[in-house]
Amino acid sequence: MITLFASIVSYIPGWAVFGQAGVALLVPLLLTLLYRSLYRLVGSGRGQIGYGSRTVRQTQPPAPAPSSMAGTAPFSGSYSKDLLAVQTAIGDNSDLHFREFTLANTGARAVLVHIDGMQNDRLLNMQIMQFLMYDLPEEPLSSAGIARRLLPFSELKEETAIEAFNKYILFGHGGLLIEGLPCGLLIEVPGAANRAIAEPVSEALLRGPRLGFSEVLSENTSMLRRQGLSDQLEMKSYRAGSTIEREIVIAYMKDIVNPDLLEEIKNRICKIDIDFVAESGYIEQLIEDNYLSPFQQLQNTERPDRVISALLEGRVAILLDGTPFVLIAPVTFSMLLQSPEDYYERWLPGTLLRLLRFGASFFALMAPALYISFISFHPGLIPTELAITIIKTRQGVPFPSLIEVLILEVSIEILREAGIRLPKPIGPAMGIVGGLIIGDAAVQAGIVSPFLVITVAVTAISSFSIPMYSAGITLRMLRFAGMLFASVLGMYGTILFFLLICCHLSKLKSFGVPYLTPLSPFRLSDWKDLFLRAPMALMKRRPLMMKTRQNKRKS
Known part of the structure; x- marks a missing residue:
């Protein structure tokens, strides 16, 4: 492709001086200009605000918490009028319940308003409702008195605005309207069904706490x-x-x-x-x-x-x-390749596992691009005996190395995605069996070579060793870009691709912290927890990159 492009533009006066070398040097410049143009086109726009080197969309502050909600229509103290106002303002919701009753000893009318499933129904029925209907003592009716009597069951608070009262109810509170009170009483008795606390699915460990966050x-x-x-x-x-x-x-x-x-x-x-x-x-x-x-x-x-x-x-x-x-x-980038298990094991096993992860991430990113570079452009760099073996296995393969790699890589990605979406009992089995069947069938049909199957298998296994699933997706996506670079420029394209990633990472920041810290900028003291996991006795300081108030860890 470079030769064709150079021959076309060689008719331009002065271009023949550069030849293919000029085109090769122009490629990174064009890519850089394209990236910067795209960043400015998408990153700039009307109504934006900058945070130092960062640009984000101009937005409005979040909606205030219910405690600060101000309603324009206050309660009047008339039970019928207030109940009608609440029903009109809150709308027609099938899961909203109005339970009218009469207070014990006083004969005052009251209504309990709540959303089905968001309150503890047993507590509402057996304690709060029973107390108000049968056990309320004879005393002057007041919100403070009722709140004091219901304190063992639930904490009550007053709300004088109808709009805020309705929002509290829709957010999961229970509401009480009592005849003679110029306010609404809000009850918080949470009782929605929740998932049991279990071990995290996406971050399984052999040694460590079996505790994961829930949706509550x-x-x-x-x-x-x-x-x-x-x-x-x-x-x-x-x-x-x-x-x-x-x-x-x-x-x-x-x-x-x-x-x-x-x-x-x-x-x-x-x-x-x-x-x-x-x-x-x-x-x-x-x-x-x-x-x-x-x-x-x-x-x-x-x-x-x-x-x-x-x-x-x-x-x-x-x-x-x-x-x-x-x-x-x-x-930082190093955090994505670290696991809590590195610290639960002794420092030597933890260091070994971390080094394996760093090496696996490199293979997951660069292995297909290196295969294409060696096979298509630089077979002389391969040892002679290995090169002869690879040539024998590629005999009869009708596709160039790029198409050959794409066929297997796309198949592996589809199998991986299908294994995630399928039911858990059959998902892993389908992924393993499907990969074996497709790989063996592709070799038998002469579509791909056996050596490529080994390369793609090592790449897929390496990507599984990355602790963060999101980081693995990034490397899988960039892997295809590296294959395209290698198919156009060979080993030069592979090295150029790796250098572009390094340049991008050296410029990237996360809330003002350089992404490649402590590699760039270089901080030797933070290397104790980078590629190596130093013994606990030597890790006495917090990362310098964080600029914490207390730099020394308390022992």
């Missing part, structure tokens, strides 16, 4: 509290979602975290403007530094022990109600 935010925050007794752990609550609100909690160690980092994360959270935050992945995409980068700039995890370890390094955790995946910010 209160349970997740309590898991962090139960990791150990500490008065330094702080949590701040926010709400996001203009149509459907969800609660977001930011967790950090107040005496460790960098205040500038904490303030930056809070600002980005407050500027989220979206109808509904369905999962923490929405937050990750809205607050990351560079959304054009294929590399993730926040780490997601289901493990409370990983979150606590990150908080003790000065990082910040972002928890969202309704998902077990917690975000950790900032993140």
